Amino acid sequence: MQVKTTKLPNVESCFKQLIASPSISALEPELDMSNQGVIALLNDWFGDLGFRCSIEQVQDSRGKHNFVATIGQGTGGLLLAGHTDTVPFDEQGWVQDPFQLTEKDNLWYGLGTCDMKGFFALVLAAVRELPLNDIKHPLYILASADEETTMNGAKAFAEQKSIAPDYAIIGEPTSLKPVYMHKGHLTQGIRIIGRSGHSSDPAKGLNAIEVMHQVITELMRLKQDLAANYREDAFTVPYPTMNFGHVHGGDAANRICGCCDLHLDIRPLPGLPLVDLEMMVSNYLEPIATQYPGCIQISQLYPGSEAFADSTDNPWTQLVSELSGHQAEVVNYATEAPYIKKLGCQTLVLGPGSIEQAHQPNEYLDTKFIQPTVTLLKQLIHHACFK
Structure with a gap:
């Protein structure tokens, strides 16, 4: 050579x-x-x-x-x-x-x-x-x-x-x-599609912010479960983290919110594949999705690692x-x-x-x-x- x-x-x-x-x-x-x-x-x-x-x-x-x-x-x-x-x-x-x-x-x-x-x-x-x-x-x-x-x-x-x-x-x-x-990195967008209307008659609409409140409640449960069940002491933060980085919904105080968006960041530990983490998010939100068919959309904001x-x-x-x-x-x-x-x-x-x-x-x-x-x-x- x-x-x-x-x-x-x-x-x-x-x-x-x-x-x-x-x-x-x-x-x-x-x-x-x-x-x-x-x-x-x-x-x-x-x-x-x-x-x-x-x-x-x-x-x-x-x-x-x-x-x-x-x-x-x-x-x-x-x-x-x-x-x-x-x-x-x-x-x-x-x-x-x-x-x-x-x-x-x-x-x-x-x-x-x-x-x-x-x-x-x-x-x-x-x-x-x-x-x-x-x-x-x-x-x-x-x-x-x-x-x-x-x-x-x-x-x-x-x-x-x-x-x-x-x-x-x-x-x-x-x-x-x-x-x-x-750690890894997963970012997801969760969109709630409600029905807008006049705030004087809430029954004629579906307030996306209220549904999002239920979604965040379930995600908080997932956040706690991840911290309780996955641990690697080598990290300074030894458990998977979840961050609610962005939320936006509605356009006026007197109008029922028809759409609400949440951006979610999760940092998994080794041994927790992204596909499993995505399934966890979906499973935790399944009862809300069943109660409000077609209301919840989950998307990938950008490719995870x-x-x-x-x-x-x-x-x-x-x-x-x-x-x-x-x-x-x-x-x-x-x-x-x-x-x-x-x-x-x-x-x-x-x-x-x-x-x-x-x-x-x-x-x-x-x-x-x-x-x-x-x-x-x-x-x-x-x-x-x-x-």
């Missing part, structure tokens, strides 16, 4: 080019962007290093793609995974151009520096320093589409089961602390903890980890930068993470792919 390195840019140049290639994911079509530019850069760079590269379109993604680079033969090995997309940005909140890498006080500003296009630049920096001709087990790089919205990229890749690595690292910003477990759990006892977690100098921990935000784990690999979330910078105006990566990340990645690749 002949490795070509003449074309490869340095770390800062990789960051600059990745940040300069907008790849926003949004549910709103007018904000949503292609990830083609990022994919093209990764395809060129990893191809120049001798990786076998493939690009596949992701269904239900407005024409976006996953990118996979592979080097080495045989079984097992390591998957380094990340997403190509960023969240939208508030132009008024940014001091710098979000699509131009700006350095100030040892901080690299730009949309995606931390969350998380910059991770790929550091992976590239790590692998270019390794003797890739001597690799014994495959090294895979996955750059997925639409993590910030549907996670359809990771879901599609997991369903294909085209690779079977022993280990996986997902490079989300964790301050280089390994994460072995996180499953909870994730690996183990602190497996060899991979122990090795990564030792090399990183941090014990594995849990977090409350969601990642692609539950889908990557479906490949059958021991899976951890670990990457440079702080989650406090994710989804924030003037996002930055502290440059103090750059060399430690490259060093740690080289160590992990050595253990998984060269031994």
Whole structure:
């Protein structure tokens, strides 16, 4: 295998080019962007290093793609995974151009520096320093589409089961602390369709706010039951949470409310699949739905994400903890980890930068993470792919 390195840019140049290639994911079509530019850069760079590269379109993604680079033969090995997309940005909140890498006080500003296009630049920096001709087990790089919205990229890749690595690292910003477990996320919209009318004769209408009061009462019972029956003490909030984030109904004090909406957020623990949680909501509201046929509509506000759990006892977690100098921990935000784990690999979330910078105006990566990340990645690749 002949490795070509003449074309490869340095770390800062990789960051600059990745940040300069907008790849926003949004549910709103007018904000949503292609990830083609990022994919093209990764395809060129990893191809120049001798990786076998493939690009596949992701269904239900407005024409976006996953990118996979592979080097080495045989079984097992390591998957380094990340997403190509960023969240939208508030132009008024940014001091710098979000699509131009700006350095100030040892901080690299730009949309995606931390969350998380910059991770790929550091992976590239790590692998270019390794003797890739001597690799014994495959090294895979996955750059997925639409993590910030549907996670359809990771879901599609997991369903294909085209690779079977022993280990996986997902490079989300964790301050280089390994994460072995996180909660999931489900958001539902509940709409009550009543019958409007004049408030002077309530019997001629059906007040959607009053029905919603019954719905919330039942959901409060579910909230209490979830807290009583599901527990994981590793989390600071050790039970599934439920939040009533939005409620709106009616248009005038003298008019019977004909429609009322509630937006619901539930964060399940590992071991509580989203499909089971959705069924629980439906079952708790079934008596009200029977009393008022056709009155209750339950919808998904946007695609949910499953909870994730690996183990602190497996060899991979122990090795990564030792090399990183941090014990594995849990977090409350969601990642692609539950889908990557479906490949059958021991899976951890670990990457440079702080989650406090994710989804924030003037996002930055502290440059103090750059060399430690490259060093740690080289160590992990050595253990998984060269031994």
